[in-house]
Amino acid sequence: MSSTSTPKTSKSDAEWREELTPEQYYILRQAGTERAFTGPYWNSKEKGIYSCAGCGEHLFVSDTKFDSGCGWPSYFEALTPDVITEIRDTSHGMVRTEVRCANCGGHLGHVFPDGPPPTGLRYCINGHAMNFTSVE
DSSP states (O other): OOOOOOOSOOOOHHHHHHHSOHHHHHHHTTOOOOOTTTSTTTTOOOOEEEEETTTOOEEEEGGGEEOOSSSSOEESSOSSGGGEEEEEEOGGGSOEEEEEETTTOOEEEEEESOOOTTTOOEEEEOGGGEEEEEOO
16 A cells, blocks of 8 residues: 655645536545546446546556446556555545545545455546546
């Protein structure tokens, strides 16, 4: 698990509010969560790269995406270990591992130990926290 680190991209709250949509701001900057089966990409099967909607950092590739049935885009592996930061989350009366963008510190979602091989991980990521670029 990656440790907490200082984000490389730093902006004021006003700058984040100006640059992000209300949904993106709620998720990335306030650690919110979109409702299951409502955000973009949860059911996408296109080939491409998923990047942080806050800073553009490449986070996940479609080859690691799978249908977990949870209603959010799910991946079994990040693009590289250094693009995300994992933080112990004890909110909501449970212990989880929060996933943040290592570049801008934006909240992405959570990672759980119930994913498929080869990692056994399920990165459950808010669709509004990402942008998608198709590759052919």
